[in-house]
Amino acid sequence: MIGTPFISWPGLRQSHPADLVALLQSDFARGGFLTLTSKDLCARSSCTPEQAQALLNIFTQRGWLSEKTKFYCPACGYELLTEEAAAAQCPECTALFCDCGGVRTEHQYEAELPQPRDVDWVLALHGMNSRGAWQEEFNWLVSRSYGQMVPVVIYKYGIIRPGVFLRFRQRTLTRQLIRRMQQLIGDATGGGFGPVPDVIAHSFGTWLLGHALRQNPDLKVGRIILTGCILRPDFDWQGLKDRGQVEVILNHYGTQDFWAWIAHYFIPDSGPAGRRGFDGGTVLNLPAHGFGHSDFFEEKRLPDLFRQYWQTFLQRPSALLDQLPGLVNPKTAWQPTWWLLRAILPRYVLLISVTVALLSVLGALWLGFPEVVHVLSRLFK
Secondary structure, three states, X not given: OEOOOOOXXXXXXXXXXXXXXXXXXXXXXXXXXXXXXXXXXXXXXXXXXXXXXXXXXXXXXXXXXEEEEEEEOOOOOOEEOHHHHOXXXXXXXXXXXXXXOOOEEEEEEEEEEOOOOOXXXXXXXXXXXXXXXXXXXXXXXXXXXXXXXXXXXXXXXXXXXXXXXXXXXXXXXXXXXXXXXXXXXXXXXHOOOOOOOEEEEEOHHHHHHHHHHHHOOOOOOOEEEEEOOOOOOOOOHHHHHHOOOOOEEEXXXXXXXXXXXXXXXXXXXXXXXXXXXXXXXXXXXXXXXXXOOOHHHOXXXXXXXXXXXXXXXXXXXXXHHHHOOOOEOOOOOOOOOOHXXXXXXXXHHHHHHHHHHXXXXXXXXXXXXXXXXXXXXXXXX
8 A cells, every 4th residue: 555544543543442543653754664463563563462453443444554464383483485384394493383282373564654854943923813822732742753853943922912903014014924934944954953944833923924935036935825815815825835835725714604704804814714704625625524713723622633734734745735634615706895994994993993992091090980971972972
C-alpha cells in the first residue's frame, strides 16, 4: 500500500486502548516501510494480545495495512518459505514438524508509506479578542508530535479591539508583523533551522498574515493553517502562491462562526472566509460543522483537532493533500455587500457610540451622574 491513509484516530481511541492507538498513530506518522505484529504492539504498550489483534484486524479490513503470514520452524525458529512450510521437516535443522506441534505461524502487517514532510519551525498568531492562551497548548502539542525539535514562535500583539476598525492602526500592526517575521526568519536561518516557517493563525491574526504577505513580496512561509479567518473569500492566495510566498493553505472554518460572518461590516478589507470558505479552489477549505469562532481552541477539542487534521496537513506530502476528507468549495462566488455597509457606516456608528459612551462615563466621574444625564437630555431633546 502506497500513500498515507486518513485515519480517524479520535474515533479509534473511543473503542480501543488509548496508548495502543497512540502507538500506531506515531508509527504511521513516521512514514517509510512499516511492519507490525500483535506481539510487537503488546511489547510496546499495555494492551493484551486480543486487543492488539482486534485493532490490527480493523486496519486490515479498511485497507490501511496489508496482512502477510510468516511460517517458522517450531524447533529452531527458522523462517520458512511457503513451500518449505508445506513439507514434513525443517530444511535447516531437519526436525519433523509433526513432532514439535506443527509449523508455527505469525501474522505480519505491513504498509508502505511516503516519508512525511519536515516541519522546521512554526509561527503562531492569535486573534484580537485574547492574548492567545491557546498558543501555549499548541506549542506543547507540537513539541510532543515530531521526532525532532520543532520550535514554535508565539507572536503576541496584545488586545487591540478598537484598533482593528482603523486603517492606520491596521497598517501599523501589519508593519510590525513584517519586521518581526523578517527578524525571526533571519534568526532561524542563522540557527540552523529552515528559512521558511509554517504558520497557524486565528481571527485578526489571519488578516495580519494575509496582508503582511501581500504587502512584502520577500516574505515566504510554508504551509498555513487558518481558523476563524476574517479575510475576504476572494483574497488572492493564488497570486501569493505564484510569487512563491506560500506553499499550501488550509482554511479550517466553523460553520457557526458569527464573528467571521460580521467582520465584513466593521473591519476594512475583511470578509467571512472563516464562515463559508475561500473561492477559486486555491485553498483547502475544511468545514467544522457547528463550530463557532474560537471553538477550535477549547481544551477538550484542540489535541484531537491537532492530531487529526493539523499535524496531518503539516506533514503529508503535497501530492496527497487533496485526499483529506471533508474538503469543500463554496457553491457560489462571494459578493461584497453594498459599499456603504462595507466597514464604513456600521464602523463609524460603532466608533461614535463607543466614544459617546466613554465620554459619558468620564463625564459622570467628573461632573456627577445627574449632571451628565441633564446634559445628554438637552442634547437629544
